[in-house]
Amino acid sequence: MPLLERDGVRLTVDDAVAHVTLCAPARRNAQSPALWRALTEAGRLLPGQVRVVVLRGEGISFSAGLDRQAFTPKGFDGEPSFLELARRPEAELDAVIAEYQEAFTWWRRTDLITVAAVRGHAIGAGFQLALACDLRVCADDVQFAMRETGLGLVPDLTGTRPLVELVGYARALEMCVTGRFVRAEEAERTGLANAVVPAAELDAAVADLVAALLGPARDAVNETKGLLRGALTRTEPQQYAAERAAQGRRLRDLAGLGE
Template sequence: MASPDQDLAPALDKDGVRLTVDDTLATVTLTRPAKRNAQSPALWRALAEAGRSLPGTVRVVVLRGEGKSFSAGLDRQMFTPDGIPGEPTFTDLARRDDAELDASIAGFQEAFTWWRRNDLVSVAAVQGHAIGAGFQLALACDLRVVADDVQFAMRETSLGIVPDLTGTHPLVELVGYARALEICVTGRFVGAEEAVSCGLANLAVPVGELDAAVRDLAGALLAAPRDAVVETKALLRGAGARGYEEQCAAERAAQARRLRDLAGVGE
């Protein structure tokens, strides 16, 4: 895939992650195509740093991967006895006490949590393999546009572990408990057609049209007034945790803020 941000000076470019910003639009690119954008703790730290580095002008963030795969999951070196030099091995993590182990995993999760901030709309452009951590990174975004060659798979359970990079909640939200359980426990591939039909993806396009489709979607997202988008996203994200009457009250409060703002009337 050609990079749509190749003419922009990167705001961050390290450990397999490049961030570029073009006023209201930011692009985060995974830049390890030779390893199918395999993920490591260093890459997760860079992703978290990218989120912290976004200027206040940014409204839409596009996440993409260079090469033929979005992300094929964890770097295989993490599964070896020696692990990745300078990083804890799985055995090292297992030997930590409960608080330390919890803090370690929470640190890894920081790369996956900021994509749902209410002041941003995030879009994953997904082609080829999106496996394990790659699947969860796509799930971290608000929206997913996929190429017709996409292959989602959650392989953690098959390896004796669980998906712990924030992917279980959005997966159940999108496809329901029964299908989420079946996808995770079997580790099977989910292709483009099924991804759209079950709600995992918003749109599927030929692989050569992926960047253009994402640009069109980003443009449509940016066309709406920012404050209205922020309020709407907050309403929708909170709807599942509220009862019907609570949601009605939240809508009233949000609309009151919008009307007063548009009329220039202070509260």
């Protein structure tokens, strides 16, 4: 039975693996503020034994991005339209966007490894949601695109940093400004995709990866993720010190001296 199923998001847990599914295939898993709140809640509901989270979209597309209804005067039922939000005080608008971003940040927690299983379109907010995960396994029909600038906007759902980290500044800039599609071969070559497989083999490839991720000791995996996530922002001496501290914790734990 799902731990959560609302607003286009379903969360199920199988021991150490959680599955978060965007489950509005008729709308190609288009995103809305309600969906973002459900994604945030899914992160909060994860039981402590979960080590790996798999994110996927039902149907032929991972996510076609933001539902354009957000830009209509009416907006969504019970929600302010983005046009209405624009008229609010700057601090209030900032707080609303920060709340939206929470749906995209918890995937980077150091106690989890998160895997996006991506097929079909992953556009705008869909692209940023895939970028929120640690790893991406893609079907050979994948089409990434960052279309925000074409709407007069910017990518604001935490996707800019991981995109630059993965493909470099110049390529990230070109992708975002042109809004062009990035297909499977380029995604794998540039590091957006950890692996590309035929669409019919996507679930099996993800299952194999999950099994491999669950093999090592959890604390060693968590410490390693923490080291790698901070590697680009620490100075070299800081990184060396972080490695020493992490290894000290691991050695004490293996010797039975942990707290």
